[in-house]
Amino acid sequence: MISRLLAAVSKALIGAYPRWIGSQPEARQRIYFANHASHLDTVALWSALPPFLRRRTRPVAARDYWGGGGLKGLIAGPGLNVVLIDRQREQADADPLQPLYDALDAGESLILFPEGTRNPEATMLPFKSGLYHLAQRHPQVELVPVYLDNARRSMPKGSLLPVPLICTVRFGAPLTAQPDEDKAGFLRRARDAVQALAP
Numbered sequence: 001m002i003s004r005l006l007a008a009v010s011k012a013l014i015g016a017y018p019r020w021i022g023s024q025p026e027a028r029q030r031i032y033f034a035n036h037a038s039h040l041d042t043v044a045l046w047s048a049l050p051p052f053l054r055r056r057t058r059p060v061a062a063r064d065y066w067g068g069g070g071l072k073g074l075i076a077g078p079g080l081n082v083v084l085i086d087r088q089r090e091q092a093d094a095d096p097l098q099p100l101y102d103a104l105d106a107g108e109s110l111i112l113f114p115e116g117t118r119n120p121e122a123t124m125l126p127f128k129s130g131l132y133h134l135a136q137r138h139p140q141v142e143l144v145p146v147y148l149d150n151a152r153r154s155m156p157k158g159s160l161l162p163v164p165l166i167c168t169v170r171f172g173a174p175l176t177a178q179p180d181e182d183k184a185g186f187l188r189r190a191r192d193a194v195q196a197l198a199p
Contacts, residue, residue, distance in 0.1 A: 017166065018048040021197065022173025023144055025050050029109050032057070032171070033131055034146035035124050035194055036113035040167070041148050045111055046080060048169035058083050058103055059111040083110065097130055104138045114190065124195055127187040135177050135186070145172040145190065147197035170197040 018025075034045055042059045049057055063084040083099050095101075103110060112134075114127035135143055149168040175193050177186060 016044040016048045017168050019168055019170045021170055023171050025053055027052065028142050029107060029140070030142040030144050031110045031112055031131070031134060032144050032146050033112045033114050033190065033194065034148055036115045036117065037148070041113065042080065042111060044148055044167050045146055045169055057109040057111060060085060060100060097133055100134060101137060104134070104141060124191055127191045129183060129187065131190055132183045132186050139177060143175040143190070145175060145193035145197060146170065147194055149199055172197045
């Protein structure tokens, strides 16, 4: 019920119109990785997926921000069924990616923002290494680049309420890991794949 309401509100406020440019909405296990500029990004990307994909696709979010109660907890828990990760590394020997590995092992897809934080600039930040490690451990999972257009203007960092604007969600062609490709090269190519979808 909450997830359907979130999808409807997202469509009404920002449109979240999908544009499948290099891939199609298929029942494949995927990691959708995108640029990150707004709190609306997660809901915009998730609601741009058709319902049959939303049911098996979980956004990744920071536990220190989304793991509490209140409205954020309601959205993150019953609403989006997010995978929470520990950015603070409270347990030094724990792998912060383990919850993501567990979700992929269970056959679920993920929504990931490899910049690691919301970026107020049009130029994307360098990607953090998590996407690389996920691709190495789960080579059977398709990696789909996504560019979110206009979410920054609809709800920029620091805003409390969104401005109703149309947001386009552009899905690109799956990225394939290359044999013997190092981490830096892979992350640079993944970032370029997202940036290439910008209008």
